[in-house]
Amino acid sequence: MALATPLRHPLPVAAAPSTAPDPAGPSLTARRALSSGRGRLRSSLAASPSPEPRRRPRSVTAAASAAAGRPTVLVTEKLGPAGLDLLRAFPNVDCSYELTAEELRAKVSLVDALVVRSGTRVTRGVFEAARGRLRVVGRAGVGIDNVDLQAATEAGCLVVNAPTANTVAAAEHAIALLAAMARNVAQADASLKAGKWQRSKYVGVTLVGKVLAVMGFGKVGSEVARRAKGLGMDIIAHDPYASVDRARAIGVDLVSFDEAISTSDFISLHMPLTPSTAKLFNDETFAKMKKGVRIINVARGGVVDEDALLRALDNGTVAQAALDVFTEEPPPRDSKLVQHENVTVTPHLGASTTEAQEGVALEIAEAVIGALRGDLAATAVNAPMVPAVVLSELSPYVVLAEKLGRLVVQLVTGGGGVKVVKVVYSSARDPDDLDTRILRAMVTKGIIEPISSAFVNIVNADYVARQRGLQIIEERILLDGSPEIPLDSIQVHLANVESKFAGLLSRSTIGSDGPSPDSPHAAAAARWRPPISRPRRAGASPSSRQLWGKGCAGHSAGRGHTTDGDVQPRGWCPAGGGPVQPETLGWE
Numbered sequence: 001m002a003l004a005t006p007l008r009h010p011l012p013v014a015a016a017p018s019t020a021p022d023p024a025g026p027s028l029t030a031r032r033a034l035s036s037g038r039g040r041l042r043s044s045l046a047a048s049p050s051p052e053p054r055r056r057p058r059s060v061t062a063a064a065s066a067a068a069g070r071p072t073v074l075v076t077e078k079l080g081p082a083g084l085d086l087l088r089a090f091p092n093v094d095c096s097y098e099l100t101a102e103e104l105r106a107k108v109s110l111v112d113a114l115v116v117r118s119g120t121r122v123t124r125g126v127f128e129a130a131r132g133r134l135r136v137v138g139r140a141g142v143g144i145d146n147v148d149l150q151a152a153t154e155a156g157c158l159v160v161n162a163p164t165a166n167t168v169a170a171a172e173h174a175i176a177l178l179a180a181m182a183r184n185v186a187q188a189d190a191s192l193k194a195g196k197w198q199r200s201k202y203v204g205v206t207l208v209g210k211v212l213a214v215m216g217f218g219k220v221g222s223e224v225a226r227r228a229k230g231l232g233m234d235i236i237a238h239d240p241y242a243s244v245d246r247a248r249a250i251g252v253d254l255v256s257f258d259e260a261i262s263t264s265d266f267i268s269l270h271m272p273l274t275p276s277t278a279k280l281f282n283d284e285t286f287a288k289m290k291k292g293v294r295i296i297n298v299a300r301g302g303v304v305d306e307d308a309l310l311r312a313l314d315n316g317t318v319a320q321a322a323l324d325v326f327t328e329e330p331p332p333r334d335s336k337l338v339q340h341e342n343v344t345v346t347p348h349l350g351a352s353t354t355e356a357q358e359g360v361a362l363e364i365a366e367a368v369i370g371a372l373r374g375d376l377a378a379t380a381v382n383a384p385m386v387p388a389v390v391l392s393e394l395s396p397y398v399v400l401a402e403k404l405g406r407l408v409v410q411l412v413t414g415g416g417g418v419k420v421v422k423v424v425y426s427s428a429r430d431p432d433d434l435d436t437r438i439l440r441a442m443v444t445k446g447i448i449e450p451i452s453s454a455f456v457n458i459v460n461a462d463y464v465a466r467q468r469g470l471q472i473i474e475e476r477i478l479l480d481g482s483p484e485i486p487l488d489s490i491q492v493h494l495a496n497v498e499s500k501f502a503g504l505l506s507r508s509t510i511g512s513d514g515p516s517p518d519s520p521h522a523a524a525a526a527r528w529r530p531p532i533s534r535p536r537r538a539g540a541s542p543s544s545r546q547l548w549g550k551g552c553a554g555h556s557a558g559r560g561h562t563t564d565g566d567v568q569p570r571g572w573c574p575a576g577g578g579p580v581q582p583e584t585l586g587w588e
């Protein structure tokens with residue numbers, strides 16, 4: 001399980017009606033077995049009201065937030081009723097099905113989240129039309145090939161999916177197609193209904209003892225393998241990223257691509273559609289297959305070159321195919337592939353069981369609500385995947401990291417611009433056990449947001465930094481001491497300026513999802529003193545300009561002061577987001 005977070009709550013949650021039930025409360029958790037064990041850690045930034053995202057058009061914001069300050073979610077495809085009910089408890093829900101691309105673009109600037117299945121293409125044009133308002137896209141299912149992830153990331157829009165709830169349904173559908181194809185069930189059914197009685201025409205093939213190659217040994221693939229073993233088939237699998245041990249544990253040999261396709265009687269496809277899997281099954285690869293092979297595709301139509309498959313069916317290389325998915329959905333009415341007598345087809349039904357749709361709807365509703373509330377998203381697909389346990393222990397440092405970024409930026413005066421920032425983590429923990437991606441994103445946010453119009457969150461932090469030519473270098477200092485405390489301090493070095501704050505926060509920052517007051521975090525917090533920073537930069541005598549950061553009750557650490565008691569000339573205060581001028585960093 002992996003989590004990630006939007007680092008600033010984009011929506012006016014503070015204004016939400018107090019009478020609204022809290023859908024993230026215990027009742028939800030109890031209702032939904034799928035969520036058990038998942039962290040519900042809330043981003044500490046989300047707790048404080050945040051300013052409007054800079055790029056959000058004011059008129060639109062005002063209109064959409066009019067209904068008691070609740071965010072709005074647009075649902076463009078049918079979702080299980082339990083998921084819709086769950087959504088309605090928090091945001092306003094607009095269910096508008098079968099929108100044209102133009103209608104979707106028109107609507108999307110009025111919503112904060114969009115929930116889709118496989119039938120809605122969320123293109124770059126959609127993100128552009130959203131004009132910065134759209135914060136979350138929820139894909140109610142697994143495959144996210146219909147969402148332009150790069151465009152989402154550039155827009156700082158979190159994409160979440162529902163990766164587990166339809167696994168069994170998809171695996172069962174693959175097995176259903178496998179058996180139906182082998183015994184000509186669909187063709188014989190159609191024949192009988194047409195008044196014919198063709199027993200010899202529809203003699204099938206047996207499954208027992210046949211070799212099945214599972215291409216893509218992930219969640220669905222491994223469930224297909226388990227079930228096919230129960231049918232007496234010999235299973236091999238190809239997956240460049242799967243663990244050999246995991247495959248062995250269920251009695252499956254992982255083999256090369258060529259071995260898989262050239263030695264099997266049945267081939268079942270279970271990989272995602274990506275640039276490297278597009279048309280992986282083509283004239284060249286069909287030519288390597290055993291003559292008379294049978295193919296099942298419940299993954300994505302695009303992994304197969306459909307023209308090549310048609311040729312392979314016509315020349316007998318492929319005896320039969322069973323297809324749930326197509327390059328173009330729905331396929332053209334006169335598709336020769338769909339009409340082929342050796343092809344069994346279903347209209348993308350893999351995930352379509354009552355149980356799976358209920359599970360998917362709940363899974364995506366919870367993910368979207370969580371993201372809108374500023375919780376850490378468990379199923380983010382375009383943000384660093386940080387395990388729940390890591391997020392939980394790093395959450396006290398998240399705000400501090402942003403403050404440090406903001407602080408060092410305001411210490412810079414002109415010059416040739418900042419291109420390299422070094423973040424140094426001091427810790428007694430083995431560097432391999434310290435996942436700092438969320439902290440890096442927060443430092444980046446702290447540095448960039450005050451001096452630009454960019455909205456930075458964990459989704460786009462690295463992208464925005466790269467766009468600005470800003471390099472973030474991370475270093476670890478290994479300390480003696482207890483590895484239970486993740487961090488002793490975080491230092492941020494920017495150009496010739498250094499700011500060092502002990503990376504420890506007061507008890508009040510460690511929320512209910514964090515460590516208990518008796519934990520090592522709290523013990524460390526008790527030792528915390530207002531940190532002293534000595535900026536070292538040309539022309540500024542350390543004795544005349546010292547900074548101190550006040551402790552962090554209410555997440556307001558780091559108000560900048562000079563030692564002579566004056567607030568810094570620009571009146572900068574991290575919690576208030578005070579001004580630092582763009583020219584400070586020499587960025588245009």
Ligand SMILES: NC(=O)C1=CN([C@@H]2O[C@H](COP(=O)(O)OP(=O)(O)OC[C@H]3O[C@@H](n4cnc5c(N)ncnc54)[C@H](O)[C@@H]3O)[C@@H](O)[C@H]2O)C=CC1
Nearest residue numbers: 143170216217218219220239241270271272298299350351
């Ligand atoms: N027809 C339907 O309604 C449904 C279709 N699906 C599709 O099934 C596919 C698999 O879903 P999950 O198992 O949940 O995903 P998953 O991510 O758990 O598994 C995919 C596996 O494919 C592997 N893979 C990646 N590139 C590969 C390559 N070049 N060759 C072989 N293996 C490769 C990955 O390492 C991973 O283990 C996805 O495309 C998903 O969209 C899933 C659910 C329902």
Ligand SMILES: O=C(O)C(=O)COP(=O)(O)O
Nearest residue numbers: 117118140141142143351
């Ligand atoms: O989850 C997936 O990847 C699927 O293909 C299911 O698609 P659907 O949500 O049924 O349109």
